[in-house]
Amino acid sequence: MPNRGDRGGAQTRARIAAIATELFLERGFEDVTIAEVAAAAGVSKVTVFAHFDRKEDLLLDRLPDVRDVVRTAIHERADDVGAVEAIRRAVLALAAQRHPLSGLSEGAEPFLRTLIASPALTSRLRGFEYEIEKELAADLDADSRFRGDSALTAALLVAAYRTVAVEMVRRRLAGDDLAEIAAAHQARLERAFEVLATGLPNGG
Amino acid sequence: MPNRGDRGGAQTRARIAAIATELFLERGFEDVTIAEVAAAAGVSKVTVFAHFDRKEDLLLDRLPDVRDVVRTAIHERADDVGAVEAIRRAVLALAAQRHPLSGLSEGAEPFLRTLIASPALTSRLRGFEYEIEKELAADLDADSRFRGDSALTAALLVAAYRTVAVEMVRRRLAGDDLAEIAAAHQARLERAFEVLATGLPNGG
């Protein structure tokens, strides 16, 4: 893959991603071909695949950043803070600043709409989710202070977070007020982490 | 899709799936083409896709049965049994009888090996996982006795179960003794449900 050298590689990659994103948001992911993206970016089809492994990555190329968020949260927490608590603080911080990765940034609706409308994209999203879960489990394993079942902890954390995120996306696409969504999102995050800490309420 | 009438449809489907499975286990999922499966089954490529939506479904065609297991468990539980408890009993029962869906049936290693070796198959498996989660959430919603966050409950249940299942598969492929695997599997299931009920231990 390119992107290592200093002669245009990174710019080309950025240009391809930008144009692809524009086309996808405009016409839907499935209705834009790689050949079109390549032509619009003034580049050959092969070059597109030199920069991105899969078509879906043209839109989701920022998602791997989540790994860093997770790793940093675990690694740089204070001594008296548990791993789960560190993750909790990290995702709440992202939500509070309406970081793009939180899904709460302004104007994200077209992106979210495009994402939800495409089976290929949602499938790839689940793939990322699983990668992040594995990453988190590995980080927990490598952490000398963590005691417990790292795989189970990682799986429950990611699942809980996703549940809350899905509801937030639903409300964004329903056109609800962003401030209300953000507030409800944070409340639901708190609630989800509470459930993780104390167990499911016996309701059924 | 065929399979409704009584003239050969179901047999043809079964024959295709059987031959495809054989080929996949023998040579790996990615190294067998649909054209080969079709030829070996004495059928055209189009007919294969008339019976199965995707290539992966040729191997995973029994997986949708899990939905029925879940639905039945929720729906036919006794009055004094909670929904989560009903699921717990159902999966423990499957494990106890080494039901094929539990992954504990004898001789399943080649199947599991083929599954794990293929990104396309594992991805499809995650897709099923998510469908089952949605199904479970819907069942909980429809259940008059259940109180709580159905989406969160379903997500945590499925995530917890998967974690335990993954470890079991790992041990099967490592060649451990099946009886030991089954015993450990049941113990880990109990432990996972305990965590769901009482929360993650504060280890980190």
Next chain:
DNA sequence: TCGGTAAGTTTACCGAGTAAAGGTTGGGTG
């Protein structure tokens, strides 16, 4: 000046999946 190397191009190909239109067979109905 020369050669190495990263980036991109052309060409050719593979395999999954779809569309369309037509052929075969059996079962039910006038």
Next chain:
DNA sequence: CACCCAACCTTTACTCGGTAAACTTACCGA
């Protein structure tokens, strides 16, 4: 019996994502 309908399957042709390989271009450092 003759006929037709419906289900099943076929052939053909196509689209699109993705890969392989060999060639070009341009910078960069010795």
